[in-house]
Amino acid sequence: MSELKNSGYKGEALRLLKQANCSVGDIIKVTSKSKTYEGILIPRFGEGTDIIVKMKSGYNVGIKATADVKVERVGEGTKPTFASPPIPKQNPNLPHVVIMSTGGTIASRVDYRTGAVRSAISASDLYGVVPELGDIAKVDTEIVFSIYSENLTQQDWTHLAKKVAERIEQGVDGVVVAHGTDTMAYTSAALSFALQNLPVPVILVGAQRSSDRPSSDAATNLIGAVKAAGEAPFAEVGLAMHETVSDDAIVVHRGTKVRKCHTSRRDTFKSINGTPIAKVRNLKVTMQTDQFQRRDPQRKLVLKPDFCEKVALVKFYPGLDPSVIDFHVQRGARGILLEGSGLGHVSKFCFDAIKNAVARGVMVALASQCIWGRVNMNVYDTGRDLLSLGVVPMEDMFPETALVKLMWTLGQTDDPQEAIKLLKTNIAGEFSPRTLPQEKHLQYEEEP
Amino acid sequence: MSELKNSGYKGEALRLLKQANCSVGDIIKVTSKSKTYEGILIPRFGEGTDIIVKMKSGYNVGIKATADVKVERVGEGTKPTFASPPIPKQNPNLPHVVIMSTGGTIASRVDYRTGAVRSAISASDLYGVVPELGDIAKVDTEIVFSIYSENLTQQDWTHLAKKVAERIEQGVDGVVVAHGTDTMAYTSAALSFALQNLPVPVILVGAQRSSDRPSSDAATNLIGAVKAAGEAPFAEVGLAMHETVSDDAIVVHRGTKVRKCHTSRRDTFKSINGTPIAKVRNLKVTMQTDQFQRRDPQRKLVLKPDFCEKVALVKFYPGLDPSVIDFHVQRGARGILLEGSGLGHVSKFCFDAIKNAVARGVMVALASQCIWGRVNMNVYDTGRDLLSLGVVPMEDMFPETALVKLMWTLGQTDDPQEAIKLLKTNIAGEFSPRTLPQEKHLQYEEEP
Numbered sequence: 001m002s003e004l005k006n007s008g009y010k011g012e013a014l015r016l017l018k019q020a021n022c023s024v025g026d027i028i029k030v031t032s033k034s035k036t037y038e039g040i041l042i043p044r045f046g047e048g049t050d051i052i053v054k055m056k057s058g059y060n061v062g063i064k065a066t067a068d069v070k071v072e073r074v075g076e077g078t079k080p081t082f083a084s085p086p087i088p089k090q091n092p093n094l095p096h097v098v099i100m101s102t103g104g105t106i107a108s109r110v111d112y113r114t115g116a117v118r119s120a121i122s123a124s125d126l127y128g129v130v131p132e133l134g135d136i137a138k139v140d141t142e143i144v145f146s147i148y149s150e151n152l153t154q155q156d157w158t159h160l161a162k163k164v165a166e167r168i169e170q171g172v173d174g175v176v177v178a179h180g181t182d183t184m185a186y187t188s189a190a191l192s193f194a195l196q197n198l199p200v201p202v203i204l205v206g207a208q209r210s211s212d213r214p215s216s217d218a219a220t221n222l223i224g225a226v227k228a229a230g231e232a233p234f235a236e237v238g239l240a241m242h243e244t245v246s247d248d249a250i251v252v253h254r255g256t257k258v259r260k261c262h263t264s265r266r267d268t269f270k271s272i273n274g275t276p277i278a279k280v281r282n283l284k285v286t287m288q289t290d291q292f293q294r295r296d297p298q299r300k301l302v303l304k305p306d307f308c309e310k311v312a313l314v315k316f317y318p319g320l321d322p323s324v325i326d327f328h329v330q331r332g333a334r335g336i337l338l339e340g341s342g343l344g345h346v347s348k349f350c351f352d353a354i355k356n357a358v359a360r361g362v363m364v365a366l367a368s369q370c371i372w373g374r375v376n377m378n379v380y381d382t383g384r385d386l387l388s389l390g391v392v393p394m395e396d397m398f399p400e401t402a403l404v405k406l407m408w409t410l411g412q413t414d415d416p417q418e419a420i421k422l423l424k425t426n427i428a429g430e431f432s433p434r435t436l437p438q439e440k441h442l443q444y445e446e447e448p
Numbered sequence: 449m450s451e452l453k454n455s456g457y458k459g460e461a462l463r464l465l466k467q468a469n470c471s472v473g474d475i476i477k478v479t480s481k482s483k484t485y486e487g488i489l490i491p492r493f494g495e496g497t498d499i500i501v502k503m504k505s506g507y508n509v510g511i512k513a514t515a516d517v518k519v520e521r522v523g524e525g526t527k528p529t530f531a532s533p534p535i536p537k538q539n540p541n542l543p544h545v546v547i548m549s550t551g552g553t554i555a556s557r558v559d560y561r562t563g564a565v566r567s568a569i570s571a572s573d574l575y576g577v578v579p580e581l582g583d584i585a586k587v588d589t590e591i592v593f594s595i596y597s598e599n600l601t602q603q604d605w606t607h608l609a610k611k612v613a614e615r616i617e618q619g620v621d622g623v624v625v626a627h628g629t630d631t632m633a634y635t636s637a638a639l640s641f642a643l644q645n646l647p648v649p650v651i652l653v654g655a656q657r658s659s660d661r662p663s664s665d666a667a668t669n670l671i672g673a674v675k676a677a678g679e680a681p682f683a684e685v686g687l688a689m690h691e692t693v694s695d696d697a698i699v700v701h702r703g704t705k706v707r708k709c710h711t712s713r714r715d716t717f718k719s720i721n722g723t724p725i726a727k728v729r730n731l732k733v734t735m736q737t738d739q740f741q742r743r744d745p746q747r748k749l750v751l752k753p754d755f756c757e758k759v760a761l762v763k764f765y766p767g768l769d770p771s772v773i774d775f776h777v778q779r780g781a782r783g784i785l786l787e788g789s790g791l792g793h794v795s796k797f798c799f800d801a802i803k804n805a806v807a808r809g810v811m812v813a814l815a816s817q818c819i820w821g822r823v824n825m826n827v828y829d830t831g832r833d834l835l836s837l838g839v840v841p842m843e844d845m846f847p848e849t850a851l852v853k854l855m856w857t858l859g860q861t862d863d864p865q866e867a868i869k870l871l872k873t874n875i876a877g878e879f880s881p882r883t884l885p886q887e888k889h890l891q892y893e894e895e896p
Contacts, residue, residue: 050832062832148830150793154767182790186766263791263821312772315763315787317851318634319602324760327775339763342630343711345598371819373711382596384498384510403765 008044013051013065017041020071028053030063031070037061038074090138095173095230097137099126099222100163102156102179102187103146130219136283137230140172149180149187154307154407157187161194161305164202168301174201174229176222181206181268184239185258189404190307192237192255192428199299203229203252204239208266217242217266224250224280232278232285234292235299237428242266243279251288252278256401256430259371272372273396273432291429308410311335313403315369316346325353329360335406338366338391339399344375345382351389358390363410363419367394367402374432392423395431405430456492461499461513465489468519476501478511479518485509486522538586543621543678545585547574547670548611550604550627550635551594578667584731585622585678590615597628597635602755602855605635609642609753612650616749622649622677624670629654629716632687633706637852638755640685640703640876647747651677651700652687656714665690665714672698672728680726680733682740683747685876690714691727699736700726704849704878707819720819721844721880739877756858759783761851763817764794773801776810783811783854786839787847792816792823793830799837806838811858811867815842815850822880840871843879853878 003023004014022028022041029038030051039053042060050062051071063069126133126141133139144163145156164175179187188204195202205225207218225240228250232238237255244267253271262268276288312328314320314336328336336357340346344366346354357364366386368375374396377383387393394402409422451471452462470476470489477486478499487501490508498510499519511517574581574589581587592611593604612623627635636652643650653673655666673688676698680686685703692715701719710716724736760776762768762784776784784805788794792814794802805812814834816823822844825831835841842850857870 050836060827062826148793148796148828150764150766150789150830151795151797152766157766182793183766260790260818261820263816263818263823265821268818268821309767311767312769313763313765315761316598317761317848318598318600318605318631319757319759319855321760321776321779323779324772324775327772328769331769331771341598342708345596345630347599348596349599368711370708370711370716372709373713373716375711378510379508380596382598384500388498400765407767 016071022073027075029072097174097230098140098167099176100142149183157190158305165303176225176229177204188239188255189401193408194305196302198235202237235295241269249281251276306411307407311407313337315339322350322353329357335363337403339369344377365392367399371398464519475523477520545622545678546588546615547624548590597631602757605638606753613751624673624677625652636687636703637849641856642753644750646683650685683743689717697729699724754859755855759855761785763787770798770801782858785851786814787817792825813840815847819846
C-alpha cells in the first residue's frame, strides 16, 4: 500500500504516486515526454508540484507532475528506519567536542541514508554513520536550528553565537558547527567577529555531496573538523573542508579569510589573501601558519553577538543605476558596502548618491569585486575622489567578509567615529598585514 | 618660474606649489605631519584638493593640501615633450593591425613617460616606446574615446563595437583595443556578443602598471596582443594579459570567459570555467584549445551592437532586503541578474519579489557568486522553487558575463520567448559544454 503521509506531495503528484502505489523510499521510474528517470522517491519539501527522484548519481531530479507523466513502481526501496545504533562507550580521556547542527547537506547526510529525511543529527546518528568519531572525541550534539543556509539571517547568527558561547562556557574542548555550504563563509566571518578571545577552536563544516553519493565528502569533512576542534593548538573560528578533490586532507581556513569559490567541487572553499590555519591529514593536525591565537582553556570568551540588519551590498558594474544607493538610504540603511572594481572604483555617476549617503550618516565602505588583492584608493583619481567623499577602504577583505564586518561594526556602536575605528581595527585576522609581498597574495594558479 | 597652467591644481594646493616654484614634471618633496613624500609632481584631474606625487615605486600618492603641509622643489624633472619619434618605415608584408584606444593605464603608459599626461596614443608614440611593434605589424591607431573604464556605459560598448566593425570591414588583419582593466572583462564579453561571425581576431589589452614602474606590463601585453591580432589562427574576441607574474608569456583568454581576479597583479585576468584560447611566447602564437572559430578574411562580420540599459544585478547575501528587487522593477528594469549562492539559490524571503518581477514581464536570470562551476537548480528545493518561479539559470557563466549577456539579449528583442531562446543559445563560447568533467572546471590551485 502506498505510504505517502507526511511525504509533502499534493495535487497531481500525489495522485500519480498513489495510483502507482509508491511509497517514500521505493525505487520508481518516471517517464516525462522523451525522458525517463529511475531512482528513489524522496519526500517533497517547499513549494512546487514536481516529483523528486534521487538518481543513482546522487543528484535529485524534480519532474513536473503533469497529465502526460507516467509513474511506475520498480521495486521496494530501503524503508526508513529510525532505530539508531547504540552510542559506543565513550573514552573519557578523549577531548569533549560538541557538534551543533544548523542544517544543510552535511546534516542531510544522515537524513538521506535510508531514503528518509531527517533534518537533524543526534550523537547516535553520527556514530552510526561515522563510527571513527568515537576514536577521536567524546561527541555531544545539539540541534540549534534546521534551516537551508541561504535562509539564515543576522538574527540566526546572533542566536548561533550565543549557543556556541554557552557551550564554551560549559568547558568543552572545541565546537563544530555543521552548516549548509551556501552561506557558510558568511557565518564563519560573523562568528569570528562575535566570538572574541576564544579559549578553544570553533570549526564550521559542511558537505558538498550527501552521503549516498559515492563521492560524498560529509564523513571526511566531519572527522577533520572534530579532530581540529578537539586537539588543534589554535583557538579561532575556522572552516574545515576538503583541501583538494581527493580525500587526502582536510584544510581549516581562517573564518574571515575563506570564500566558497565553486558551485559543486569538494574543495570549493579557498583561503583568500591568506593561508589556511591548519591541515588535518591521517588524523594528524598540522599548523599552516605561526600567526594564530593559541588554545588556552583559561581564556575568557568575549561575546559580541549583535549585527546590524540595515546594511546593504551594492555591486558595481557598467551601467549601474546610482539611484539604488538612494533607495537603500531611503530604506534606512546604516551602512553600504560598495563592491567596486579594480583597486577600489565605482563610476563617477555614483558620486552624488554616495555623497548624499555619507551626508545622511550612512557608513559607506568599499571592497573589490576582484576578490583577490587589496584595495588601494590612492592610485587613480576615482579612488581619491571616493576617499574624499568619505568612503572607507576595506583593505584586503573580499566583499563578503567586508559586508559581515560592516554589519557587525554597526551592531556594536551608533557612534560614527567609533564605527570607523572598529572598521579599521583588525578584529579576527580579517586584514592581512600590508607588508606581505604583493606578488604572493594570489592563492590560485592556472591548471598545468 | 612655476608652470602650473592646465595642471588642474587649485586653491591651497595651487598656492603651495606656486610658492615652492614647482612645475609639473619637477621632482618635489611634500611633508605632511610625520610623513615625507618625494617624487614627480603630476597633474591633477577630477575633484579633490590633494597634491599628486608619482613615487619611485610607480604609484601615485595624493597628499591633502592643508596649511601644515610643506612643499619643496628638489629638482627639475624631465619636461613634457610632445615631439614624437618618427614612424619607422613600415614593412608592407606584415599584417595590418589597428590599435584602438579607449583609455586606462595602458594608454597612460605614454602619458606618464615624461611626467606629462596625454590620455591618448598615436602610432608614433607607440613606436617610440614599443619599437618592437614595427617588426610584427603595420600598426595604425585610432582614439575611440579616453574614459576611465569604470565610467564606460552600454552606449560606449555600442560605439566601440561599431568602430571595430568599421575597421574590420576595411579589411584589417586584426584589431587591438587598449582598455582600462577595471571593466575590461565586461567590455570583452560585450564585444563578443556584439561582433558575431568575426573574420579576424579582436584583442582587448590593458596594463596593471604604468610604464614608469620597473614592473610595467604595458609593453609586453601590447606586443602579445598585436602579435595575436595580426597572426593568430582564430577569429574571436580575446583578452591578452600576462599569464603569470613573469614576462614569459602573454595569454589570450576568450572574451566571455575571463574575469579580473586580483586588484594589482599582472596576471589578474583568469579564464573561468574554460581554458585560454592562445598563448604568445617569444613572439610565437600557440593555440591552447582546438575549439575555436578559424580566421577567415572572407567571412562576413555580423554586427549586433545594441545593449539594454534597463538591466540590474542583485547580489544575494544573508539579510538581503528583497524590496531592492521591487525597486528595480519599479524603475523599469527589463532584466534582473541574480547573483545567487552555491548551485543557484537566494533566500525564500525573495520569492514574492521575484514572482512579482516575472509577472510584470521582467526577465530574471541567475548566476552563482561562487564564480567557478555551473548552476544546477534541480538539486535542492530552493533551486527548484526558483525555476518554477520562472528564473532562468545561466549555466556556467559567472555573474559579470551573465549580466552582459542579459543586457545584450534584451537589446536584441522585446519578445520574451525570443529572449529566453537567445539566453539559452551559446553565442560566443559563453557556455562550456556540460560534458566537461566536473572536477576539471576549477582553474586555480592552492599555492604549494
